[in-house]
Amino acid sequence: MRILKKTFVVGIVLAMTLSFAFANGATEAPVATNAKTELVWAVWDINSTAYYKPIIDAYQAKTPNVTIRMVDLGSADFMTALQTQLASGSSEFDVVTIKDIPGYNNLVKKNMIVNLNDYIAKDKVNTKLYGGTAEQITVGGNLYALPFRSDFWVLFYNKALFDKAGVPYPTNDLTFAQYDALARKMTSGSGAEKVYGCHYHTWRSCVQLFGILDGKHTIVQPPYDYLKPYYEMVLAEQNDGICQKLATLKASSIHYSGQFQNGSIAMMNMGSWYIATQIQKVAKGEAEASKSWGIVKYPHADGIAPGTTLGTITSLSISQGSKKKDAAWDFVKFVTSSDCAAVIAKTGTLPAIMSDAVVNEISAMPGFPADANSKDALHVTKAYLEMPLNDKAGQIETVLNQCHDEIMTYNITVDAGLKKMSEQVQKIIDAK
Amino acid sequence: MSSRKAIIKKNLVAYSFIAPNFIGFALFTLVPMIFAFILAFLDWDGSPYNPMHFVGFKNFVDLADDGQFTAAFRNTLVYTVQTVPFTLVTSLLLALLLNQKCKGRNFFRTVSFFPYVASMVAVTAVWNMLFNPGMGPVNELLRKLGVENPPGWSADKDWAMTTIVQFSVWKYMGYYMILYLAGLQGINPELYEAANLDGCNGWQRFWNVTVPQLSATTFFVVVMLVIQCFKVYDIVYMVTQGGPGTATLVMVYDIYNKAFVYSSFGAASAEAIVLFALVLGVTLVQFRGQHKLEA
Numbered sequence: 001m002r003i004l005k006k007t008f009v010v011g012i013v014l015a016m017t018l019s020f021a022f023a024n025g026a027t028e029a030p031v032a033t034n035a036k037t038e039l040v041w042a043v044w045d046i047n048s049t050a051y052y053k054p055i056i057d058a059y060q061a062k063t064p065n066v067t068i069r070m071v072d073l074g075s076a077d078f079m080t081a082l083q084t085q086l087a088s089g090s091s092e093f094d095v096v097t098i099k100d101i102p103g104y105n106n107l108v109k110k111n112m113i114v115n116l117n118d119y120i121a122k123d124k125v126n127t128k129l130y131g132g133t134a135e136q137i138t139v140g141g142n143l144y145a146l147p148f149r150s151d152f153w154v155l156f157y158n159k160a161l162f163d164k165a166g167v168p169y170p171t172n173d174l175t176f177a178q179y180d181a182l183a184r185k186m187t188s189g190s191g192a193e194k195v196y197g198c199h200y201h202t203w204r205s206c207v208q209l210f211g212i213l214d215g216k217h218t219i220v221q222p223p224y225d226y227l228k229p230y231y232e233m234v235l236a237e238q239n240d241g242i243c244q245k246l247a248t249l250k251a252s253s254i255h256y257s258g259q260f261q262n263g264s265i266a267m268m269n270m271g272s273w274y275i276a277t278q279i280q281k282v283a284k285g286e287a288e289a290s291k292s293w294g295i296v297k298y299p300h301a302d303g304i305a306p307g308t309t310l311g312t313i314t315s316l317s318i319s320q321g322s323k324k325k326d327a328a329w330d331f332v333k334f335v336t337s338s339d340c341a342a343v344i345a346k347t348g349t350l351p352a353i354m355s356d357a358v359v360n361e362i363s364a365m366p367g368f369p370a371d372a373n374s375k376d377a378l379h380v381t382k383a384y385l386e387m388p389l390n391d392k393a394g395q396i397e398t399v400l401n402q403c404h405d406e407i408m409t410y411n412i413t414v415d416a417g418l419k420k421m422s423e424q425v426q427k428i429i430d431a432k
Numbered sequence: 433m434s435s436r437k438a439i440i441k442k443n444l445v446a447y448s449f450i451a452p453n454f455i456g457f458a459l460f461t462l463v464p465m466i467f468a469f470i471l472a473f474l475d476w477d478g479s480p481y482n483p484m485h486f487v488g489f490k491n492f493v494d495l496a497d498d499g500q501f502t503a504a505f506r507n508t509l510v511y512t513v514q515t516v517p518f519t520l521v522t523s524l525l526l527a528l529l530l531n532q533k534c535k536g537r538n539f540f541r542t543v544s545f546f547p548y549v550a551s552m553v554a555v556t557a558v559w560n561m562l563f564n565p566g567m568g569p570v571n572e573l574l575r576k577l578g579v580e581n582p583p584g585w586s587a588d589k590d591w592a593m594t595t596i597v598q599f600s601v602w603k604y605m606g607y608y609m610i611l612y613l614a615g616l617q618g619i620n621p622e623l624y625e626a627a628n629l630d631g632c633n634g635w636q637r638f639w640n641v642t643v644p645q646l647s648a649t650t651f652f653v654v655v656m657l658v659i660q661c662f663k664v665y666d667i668v669y670m671v672t673q674g675g676p677g678t679a680t681l682v683m684v685y686d687i688y689n690k691a692f693v694y695s696s697f698g699a700a701s702a703e704a705i706v707l708f709a710l711v712l713g714v715t716l717v718q719f720r721g722q723h724k725l726e727a
Contacts, residue, residue, distance in 0.1 A: 016452060080692050089480035106695050110479030247587030248566035253557070320481065394694045398500070406677035411589040424499060431494075 037066045037327050042082055042096040044075040050276045050347035058343045059334050066327060068095075079103025086112045086319055093319045094328040098145050100312070101385065102393035104137060109391070113144045113317040119329045120146075129338065130352045133313045136385055145315035146336040147352035149344065151272045152383045153209075153310040155179070155299065159292040159369075161186065161195055161266045170267065172297045172373050173306040176210065179267075179299040180233055186266035187242045197242045199265040200234060201256040202249050204404035205386055206269060207234050209310050212384055214301050219400065220390045222422035222429075231407055231414045238408070246408040257281070263289025269298065271312065272378075276348035279367035294369040295377045311383030313352065350378075392428050399424045471701035478697045491702035501703060503678035504686040507593065508707075511682060512661040514597045515604075519657055520650070522605045527612030528642075541613075545606035556670035559599060560586065586672045589679040596680055600667055604660070608653050615649030616642070651722045655715055662711045683707050 046052060056068045071093070073081040078099045083106060085093065096113065098104045107113045120127065120143065127134040133147045155170060162169050167185055174182070183197030200206040210230040212219055217226055237243045248254075260268050261281055275295070281287040298309035316335055318328045334340055341351035345361040348368060362368060363375040387393055399421060407417035472491055476484040495501045530541050547555065563570050563585040574582040583591040619642065627637045643650075665684035668674055674681040683703060691700035 013449065013452070083478070083695075084692065087478055087480065106477075109482075110477050110695065111481035112479055245566055245587075247584060248564055251560045251564040251566075251568070251586055253560070392694075398689060398693065402675065402677045405675045406589065409584065409587045409589075409676045411676050411679070427499075 037324060039066060039068050039094040039324060039328055039331055040092060041068055041070050041331075042073055042085070042093045043070050044073055044078045044097070044099065046070055046072045048277065048280075050280060051344050051349050054343050054347060055335055055340060058340065059331060062334065063330065066331070068331065075099075079106070083107065083110070083112070086110075086321065089321045091319075091321045091323045094322040094324050095331055096317050096319050098315045098317055101137070101387045101389055102397055104145060104315070104317075105139075105389055105391065105393055107317070108139050108144050112320050114320055114322075114325060115142045115144055116146065116318070116329075116332075117142055119333075123333060125333065125336075130336075131354060133311070133352060137313065137315065137389065139389065145317040146332055147313045147315040148336045148340070149273075149314035149349060150352040150354065150383075151312050151314070151350055152380050153269060153271050153298050154295045154377050155267055155269050155297070156260060156274065156278070156293060156295055157267045158260070158263060158265065158290050159294055160289070161263065163292075165195075165266075169294065169373070170296045172376055174296065174299045175302055176230070176233065176299050177302075180237070183237065183242050183267060184240070187240075194264065196244060196259075196265050197267060198237065199243055199256060199259055199268045200246070201270065202246060204401055205310070207231065207408070208400065208404060209386060210299075213298070213308050213310070214304055215308075215382070215384065218384075218388050219386070220388060220393070220396050220425070220429075222425045224418045224422050224425075227418055228414055231418070235408070235410075235414065246405070250405075260293075261287035261290050271310075272350050275350075275362075275368070279348045279365070283367055294371055294374045296373055297377045305381045307379060307381030309380060309383055310386050311380070312386050315352075354380075395428045396425050399428065468701045468704055471697055472705045473698070474701075475696075475698045477695040478691070479695075487698065491698045492706075494699065495702055495706065498699075500678065500681065500686050500689070501683075504681045504683045504703075505706075507679070507681055508662060508664075508683045510593060511597060511600075511664065511680075512658060514593075515600045515661050516654065516657045518597065518601045519604050519608060520653060522601055523608035523653070524612050524646075526605060526609040527616055528638075530609070531613060531616045541609075544609055547603045548606040552666050552670055555603070556599075556667070560671065563595065587676060589676050592672050592676060592679045596664075596667060596671055599671055600661070600664070603667070604657070608657070611649055611653055612646065615646045619645045647722075647725060651718070655718055658714055658718070659711055662707065662714075 043049070043052060052070060056070075060067065073085070078097075079102070082093075082096060083103070086096070086107070087110075096107075098107070098113075119125075125146070127143070127146075130147050131150070133150055134143060137143065137145055137147070155174070157170055159169065165186055165188065167182070170179070170182055179198075185197070186195065187197040188195050207230060208219065208227060211217065211224075211227040234243070238245050244254075244259075256268060256270060257274065257277060259265050260270075260278070272295075278287065278290070278293060282291045282293075297307050300306050300308050316332045318325055318332060322328055336352065338353050338355075341353040341355075341358055342361060344351040345358045346365060348362060348365055350362065351358060359375070359378045362378060368374070387397070390396065403412075403417050403421040403424075406412045406420075407414055412420070471484075473486060473488060474484045475487045475490070476482070526544055530537055530544070562568050565571055565582070565584040565587050568585075571582040571585075583594075585591050585595045623641050623645070624637060627641050632640065663684060664682055665688070668680050668682050668685055672680045674685050684707070687700045687703050687707070690696050690703060
């Protein structure tokens, strides 16, 4: 009996120790059979993004012996999660999507993405097609990513609400003063019936970046006194109930899409990536209150040409640890080509290669607003990058976010807040 | 078998039982800790392709000048100084209450313990909804009661820390209540009888019998609470994200930012060492104090 007990105990201990060997995660990449190659693509929000599947289908039709497997790292901390995944030098990812410039800068510094110059030269890729965006992500003469999406900010508005209030729609030539007046005119009601004239999502870019549209400053250049009129405009709107307060939005984690879709906002400044989402929601019947909507060009300061707006690029890179770099390059080359630009445009998303044909494609798609102004809004006069390439972008961004929060929640006056921002960012820039 | 062989065999058996746990501890805790100590004296951006540079004490010197670090250090201390006494008193009171024989005692004990085991994400989402400065029920109630400017809770830099402390006390009190309950049930009832015979009232019984008998439990509770408070991150991340501004930025949050947002693993490790030294210092002081008490 004692021997039986002993054997039993030893057996359990052995089993527990050996279980270490089998404690792999469930995601084992399938073994490549014959010539079939599988590329792993790091993305975010697979379920709510319209263009992943069409791109993959188009590529696999062209190159049948390659399959693409997507891994969703979530949109909230995508670049941080990606950096952590790539930090081990793992070969898990082949193609990675670059969501923002500070994250791109980090990956370049850490040598985690491949320098594409040789590939570009060998295959004679014409980077001029990307309308200047490729130049903006070139680091020391080297290009580490190719843009496949380029978005810019526009003003979304709910036509039904304007019709109901008997107010003419916003035009493609709105100064900030006119935009503010229009928002105030459109605010009405209270409680459940309340309509807000405008809406600022919790990102600092929704308010701060009004200030860089005159081209005289970038957001990484203190002093920030030039932001004062914009903060004052938005704070006055918060005070007067023209838009929702940042404090409320943050505490309830309210997403801008829900607010626009349920018809409680007349106008909303947001990026063009939202066009495809809005079209999808209306098509599914989930946005009845906003099914009559349009876009116009971003508001502009006096003396600045209409069509001047903020821009942001989404690009593709190849992971340094990938064991299938050539196959990955073939995929990247396809997604950033003019052929694929058409595929992307069909889903209502703006590709990096914006030609007249692409603009027509997008404005002709079912669900896109039919009025001439909306189509015209797709033409950008000049786009300024939300955040330029900068080594200290991460630290600067933290300070910008903190001060933005403090100003918008009335914890500090605008003057004191901008002074604090300027001093702290200057300190970061001066530090070695 | 000779006795020496028997001893060796006994030791081997003992080690083989400790081995799985120790190997796991060594691989996943001990080695990373030692690496972190070394990293604090290096400059590294976390990339396997980039070299590490030795910079001596530079990371520590830079911390002294770092606005984010000073805010985080101050906030962590303030948070600890507020949370520890409140949690201690609340859990002791709860334990005293729920040690009496009353109807539904088990139900109330479960209800008090529930916040500790509930999912952090779910609970903070509901908490934020309840305490929403604009539309939340708490502020609505306060307005109805005549308070003209109810606090801005997590959005107000003067109230954000209080909000975090409130949340922490509510979340932790169940666990420490259980510890106190165990302590209370270990008190010899004869001591209470003796106190009654001497004519003590309830308050005197509490101060002269209960509290001294609970000193070992209180010591344990305080040490655990202090360590837990210095390490706080998830509560801050979920409720206020360190804001508004730096009002609730705590040390672990700043360490995360330094490592994963700014890619300065050396600076992050230096701050981690400072946190480690702080917690170690406070704990040693507490142990000394307890020895003096017991002597």
